[in-house]
Amino acid sequence: MKNTSTLALTRRRFLGTTMGAAAVLASRPSWAAAKTLNVLSHKVHETVLGTGETDLLKNWKTANDAAVTFTTFDSNPLQDRLFREASLSETDYGVGFMVDNRPTAEIASLFEPLDEKLKSDPIEDFADIAPGLVQGMTINRKLIGIPVRHATQGLFYNEALLEEAGISAPPTTLEELVEQAKKLTFTSKAGTPVTGMILASDLAVFPVMFARAFGGDFITKDFALVPDPVAMEKALETLRAMFAAGALPRSYATTKNDDQVTWMQQGRAAFTVLPFARFAQLNNPDQSKYPGKIKAIEFPVSAALVGKTPMASVTEAWAMVIPKNTKDKALAWSFIKEVSSKRVTLGMALNGNGPVRVSTYADPALIQKSPVAAVEAKALATARATFPPFPEAARAQATMLEEVQLAVLGRKPVKEAVAAIIQRVKPLMPA
Amino acid sequence: MRTKSLAQSLPLIAPVHMLILSVIVIPSAFVVWLSVTKSTFGQDPSFVGLENYIRVLSDPAFRRALWNTIVIVVCAVHIELAVGLLVALLFASGLWFRRFLLVAVLAPYAVSEVIAVVMWRFLFDPDAGPITLALKALGLPILDWSFEPTHAMVLIALLTIWLHLPFTFIILYAARLAIPSDLYEAARIDGATPFQAFRRVTFPLLGPAVMVALLFRYIFAFRIFSEVWLLTGGGPARSTEVVAVYLYQEAFSYNAFGSAAATAWIMVAASLVLASGYVFLLRKQVTGNAH
Numbered sequence: 001m002k003n004t005s006t007l008a009l010t011r012r013r014f015l016g017t018t019m020g021a022a023a024v025l026a027s028r029p030s031w032a033a034a035k036t037l038n039v040l041s042h043k044v045h046e047t048v049l050g051t052g053e054t055d056l057l058k059n060w061k062t063a064n065d066a067a068v069t070f071t072t073f074d075s076n077p078l079q080d081r082l083f084r085e086a087s088l089s090e091t092d093y094g095v096g097f098m099v100d101n102r103p104t105a106e107i108a109s110l111f112e113p114l115d116e117k118l119k120s121d122p123i124e125d126f127a128d129i130a131p132g133l134v135q136g137m138t139i140n141r142k143l144i145g146i147p148v149r150h151a152t153q154g155l156f157y158n159e160a161l162l163e164e165a166g167i168s169a170p171p172t173t174l175e176e177l178v179e180q181a182k183k184l185t186f187t188s189k190a191g192t193p194v195t196g197m198i199l200a201s202d203l204a205v206f207p208v209m210f211a212r213a214f215g216g217d218f219i220t221k222d223f224a225l226v227p228d229p230v231a232m233e234k235a236l237e238t239l240r241a242m243f244a245a246g247a248l249p250r251s252y253a254t255t256k257n258d259d260q261v262t263w264m265q266q267g268r269a270a271f272t273v274l275p276f277a278r279f280a281q282l283n284n285p286d287q288s289k290y291p292g293k294i295k296a297i298e299f300p301v302s303a304a305l306v307g308k309t310p311m312a313s314v315t316e317a318w319a320m321v322i323p324k325n326t327k328d329k330a331l332a333w334s335f336i337k338e339v340s341s342k343r344v345t346l347g348m349a350l351n352g353n354g355p356v357r358v359s360t361y362a363d364p365a366l367i368q369k370s371p372v373a374a375v376e377a378k379a380l381a382t383a384r385a386t387f388p389p390f391p392e393a394a395r396a397q398a399t400m401l402e403e404v405q406l407a408v409l410g411r412k413p414v415k416e417a418v419a420a421i422i423q424r425v426k427p428l429m430p431a
Numbered sequence: 432m433r434t435k436s437l438a439q440s441l442p443l444i445a446p447v448h449m450l451i452l453s454v455i456v457i458p459s460a461f462v463v464w465l466s467v468t469k470s471t472f473g474q475d476p477s478f479v480g481l482e483n484y485i486r487v488l489s490d491p492a493f494r495r496a497l498w499n500t501i502v503i504v505v506c507a508v509h510i511e512l513a514v515g516l517l518v519a520l521l522f523a524s525g526l527w528f529r530r531f532l533l534v535a536v537l538a539p540y541a542v543s544e545v546i547a548v549v550m551w552r553f554l555f556d557p558d559a560g561p562i563t564l565a566l567k568a569l570g571l572p573i574l575d576w577s578f579e580p581t582h583a584m585v586l587i588a589l590l591t592i593w594l595h596l597p598f599t600f601i602i603l604y605a606a607r608l609a610i611p612s613d614l615y616e617a618a619r620i621d622g623a624t625p626f627q628a629f630r631r632v633t634f635p636l637l638g639p640a641v642m643v644a645l646l647f648r649y650i651f652a653f654r655i656f657s658e659v660w661l662l663t664g665g666g667p668a669r670s671t672e673v674v675a676v677y678l679y680q681e682a683f684s685y686n687a688f689g690s691a692a693a694t695a696w697i698m699v700a701a702s703l704v705l706a707s708g709y710v711f712l713l714r715k716q717v718t719g720n721a722h
Contacts, residue, residue, distance in 0.1 A: 080683050083472040106473030193558065202664060251557050251577035253667030268558075391471070395685045405668040409578065 033067040037331050040082050041097040045149065045318065046070040048353040049339070056347040060338040066331060075099065086110035086323040093323060094332035098145055100136040100317040104391050108139035112322040115143050117333050123340045128357045133317045136385060145319030146336050150354040151275035152315040152376055152383045153205060153299065156282060160293040161270045164189060170295070173303040174213045177271065178238055181247040184270035196247030198269035199239075200257045204386050204397045205314045207404045209273055210235035212312045213301045218400060218421075219387040225429055226422050234302075236407045236414045243408050253405055264294060273299060275316075276376040277354045296372045298379045315383035317356070392428035399424045466692035476689070483693035492669055493694070496677040497701060499584065503673065504652040504705065507588045507595075512645060514592065515599030520633070523607045540597035548661040551590050576663070580670035583663050587671065590658050595651070599644045606640030607633065642713040646706055653702035674698050 039046075050056050057068060071093070073081055082096040087110060098111075118126065129147055137145035155177070157170050165184050171177035181196030188194050199206040208218045216231025217224075226232050242248045249255060249269070261281060263269040265288040274282075276296055285291040301311045320339065322332045338344060342357060349355040349366050354376070360366060361377040370376075387393060400421050407417035466483055468476035487493050518536060526532055539547065554562045557577050566573045576583040610633065618628045656675035659665060665672035665680075678698065682691035703710075 076684065080686070083686070087472055104473075106471065108473075110473045201666070249558060250575070254577040254663055392685070395687075398680070398684065402668045405666060409667055411668065 033061070033065050035064065035066040035328065035331055037066055037068050037095065037328070037335055038093045039068060039070050039095045039097075039335075040078065040085065040093045041070055041072055041095075042075060042078055042318075043072040044353075045097050046072055048149075048348040048351040049344075050347065050351060056344045057335075057338060060335070064331065064334060068335070082321075082323075083107060083110065086325060088325060090325050090327070091323050092326075094326045094328055095335055096321050096323060097148070097318050098137075098321045100133070100147075100319065100385055101387060101389050101393060103137065103139050103144060104389050104393075105140055106391065107389075108142065108144045110324060111144045112324050112326075112329060113142040113144060114146065114322070114333075118143065121333065121337070123337050124342055125357075125359075126340075128342070128359050129340070130356055130358060130380070132384070133319075133356055136317055137319045145321040146340050147317050147319045147356040148339060148353075149318040149348075150315050150356055150380065151277055151317075152354060152380050153209060153273050153313050154276045154296040154372065154375065154379060155299045156264060156272050156274055156278070156294055156296045158264065158267060158270050158290055158293060159295050160290055161188060161194060161267060165270075170297050171300050173300050173306055174210070174238070175303050177300055178242060178247070181242060181271055182245050185245065185247045188267060190267065192267050194267065195249045195263070195269045196245075197242065197271040198249055198255060198260050198263045199252070199273060200255050200260055201253050201405055201408075202256065202401060204400055205316075206273055207235060207239065207400070208386050209299055209314055210238055212314075213299065213305075215302070215305055215309055217312075219396070219425075219429075221384060221388050223388065223390070223429060225425055226418065229418050229422065232418050232421070233414050236404060236417060239404075239408045240410060240414060244410065248408070253409060265289060275354065276372045276379070277352050279370060279372045280352050296375060298375055310382045311379070313379045313383040314386050315380060316385065390430045392430075396425045396428045399428070462692045462695055465688055466696055468689050470688040471686045479689065483689045484697065487690050487693050487697060492672065493674075493677055493697075495669070496665075496672045496674050499671060500653060500655065500673040500675075500701075501705065503584065503588050503591065503655060504649060507591045508645065508648045508652050510588070511592045511596055511599050511648065512641065515596055515603050515644070516637075516641075518596075518600050519603040519607050520629075522604055536600055537597045539594050542594075544594065544657040545661060547594055548590065548658055551586070551593075552662060555586060578667065580667060583667075583671045587655075587658050587662060590662065591652065591655060594658070595648065598651075599648060602640050602644045603637060606637050610636050639713070639716050642709055642716060646709045646713060649706040649709065650702055653698065653705065674701070 055061075061067065071081075072078070078097065079099065079102055082093075082098060085091040085093050085096070103111075123129075123146065130150070133147035133150060134143065137143060137147060155170070161184055162168075162170065162180070165180075165186065167180055167183065171180050177197075183196070184194055185196040186194055204218060211217055211228075211232045214228075214231035214234045216226070216228040216235065218232075219225055220227055239248065243252055249263075251259075257274075260269075260272045260274055261278065264272050264274075264282050265284075267289050279294075279296055282288060282294040283291045288294065299311055299313055300306075301309060320336045322329055322336070326332060339348075342359065345353075345355050345357045345360050346363055346366065349360050349363075350369050355361065355366070358377075361373055366373050387397070390396075403412070403417040403421045403424070406412035407414045412420075465476070467478060467480055469479045469482075470476035522529065522533065522536075542550075554560050555574055555576060557563060557573070557575060563573045574582045574586050576586040614632050614636075615628055618632050623631065654675055655673050656679065659671060659673050659676050660679070663671045665676045674694065675698070678691055678694040681687050681694055
């Protein structure tokens with residue numbers, strides 16, 4: 001009797017199976033879309049475009065017989081991957097999402113200038129897209145990105161906790177905010193220890209917001225470094241006093257952006273500074289202990305500036321860019337045009353995206369869905385980026401944050417910390 | 432025995448050489464070249480000589496990171512060795528539920544570093560962590576790691592010891608089981624106390640295993656990254672930053688590839704210097720055994 005199993009692997013079977021599998025893989029395009037557009041983005045950029053029946057790109061995909069494949073990363077790794085891909089001789093990624101504090105002249109040289117495309121195949125009502133955001137993506141007079149999302153910072157407060165502490169209205173000045181935050185550092189009726197305010201310590205956004213509330217700044221759009229040191233000192237003194245009073249958590253130095261969201265949702269903090277787009281998440285009944293009770297207002301200025309200088313809140317904008325070394329630039333531009341259209345901009349806004357079109361804020365559907373739309377639109381009118389892009393911007397931010405932490409934790413006198421920011425960041429500034 | 436000429440042997444050993452060349456030699460040479468250039472995205476690398484090395488070595492943040500790394504490595508590796516040895520001897524002396532306890536001791540090695548850090552962050556949360564609350568309830572001092580840099584360093588060291596103890600333990604336990612039991616029987620007949628048996632029999636015979644464990648752990652521990660990055664991010668105010676975090680920031684936050692490459696080579700050199708004593712001892716042992 002022949003002693004072989006019917007399942008034994010022979011050379012003929014192995015080769016046959018391999019060839020069969022190769023044939024199946026080779027025939028793949030017959031059931032997949034004819035084209036695939038690879039997109040490098042943050043998860044949030046993909047999420048706001050919807051899926052399945054609510055996919056905002058459904059018609060575009062059918063019309064172009066194209067599939068869109070997203071590869072998503074957190075903000076910094078995303079920028080790193082995007083620049084790495086754009087530095088290769090060729091990339092499979094057709095579109096990337098870039099944040100507005102990264103495009104230096106060197107970085108911009110890796111991406112396709114879009115002015116010609118905009119002229120020959122225009123985006124619907126391009127003038128409707130906030131000019132300030134378009135300006136942020138114009139490097140050496142060349143437009144390299146089409147704005148798609150902005151995240152403008154607002155002041156969030158827990159209305160229920162304010163009521164519990166006997167506070168009838170949110171603050172109208174920075175001094176009131178500090179006073180209320182101190183008063184709200186207590187144990188709530190639910191037995192939860194509440195901290196007046198929670199802020200992440202690894203982002204320049206927060207000290208910059210406080211500095212601007214006193215009329216100062218870190219680096220202006222004209223590259224003036226700490227133009228008003230007294231205002232910066234007042235900002236850091238305020239943060240330090242809040243920390244000393246327990247109105248900022250003891251874990252301030254290790255607090256991250258995600259902690260701000262969870263602390264607010266759990267009622268562990270009464271105030272925070274976050275993008276207005278976080279409104280839905282903070283009030284989500286599945287995650288928050290205070291759904292409908294977390295409200296947002298524009299960050300208040302110091303009492304001395306009320307009615308004189310409007311608050312310049314920090315805004316961060318994202319834009320879609322096309323790497324110069326990608327193959328199908330026509331498909332990439334077609335995708336950008338569709339995502340920038342009025343219809344998709346509104347759809348994304350309803351899904352929680354910060355809309356870049358001025359007209360979107362007037363849409364009744366958005367006004368009904370997002371109670372903070374009007375406040376956000378007002379804040380956006382005077383908002384500007386944390387700092388302008390320049391080659392050593394990331395190092396300048398880290399240096400500033402190191403000094404801010406030392407000052408807030410009480411390890412360095414505020415005056416010395418501000419002087420150190422100026423002294424250490426100056427050599428990093430563009431010539 | 433038939434001897435082959437080099438020409439005959441070369442095709443047989445070439446794949447290994449090709450592999451080493453492609454995954455170690457060429458990338459290393461590339462990093463050496465990168466370390467003597469100024470390089471970032473969208474800019475052609477330009478030769479700057481040793482400028483990157485000088486810049487990194489004269490940066491106070493790097494020197495602090497190097498000091499923090501040395502402190503963590505020296506403390507964590509030696510404590511880990513002592514605890515690993517103790518646990519290995521305990522297991523070798525016979526324990527109830529040995530298999531279950533073995534799984535418990537080895538478990539941290541199966542846990543992803545990211546998960547482990549998240550778990551420890553939760554347990555030691557300065558406001559609501561179960562361990563912090565328990566210590567407070569007992570009237571004991573807490574680890575105020577998010578505020579006090581020394582406390583943060585202690586927590587990082589504890590976490591790294593917990594994570595890597597199984598590696599040291601398994602090497603020492605295997606070596607201890609390999610010691611013939613008749614040596615202990617002879618020692619007992621000669622009237623040796625348990626401590627004398629440990630000093631005269633166990634420890635000398637565990638010597639090579641201890642050296643291997645120390646050497647590997649020194650080199651691995653010098654690369655410590657995720658424990659620090661995920662727990663403190665190097666803060667407060669860069670006070671707990673280690674060399675690998677410094678390197679990561681240079682490469683991926685500041686996109687300064689030249690100084691990142693220089694940092695990488697300084698890191699290799701520093702870890703070799705730190706472990707050189709043990710390399711020397713290991714070499715001496717190997718040479719001694721060969722004779």
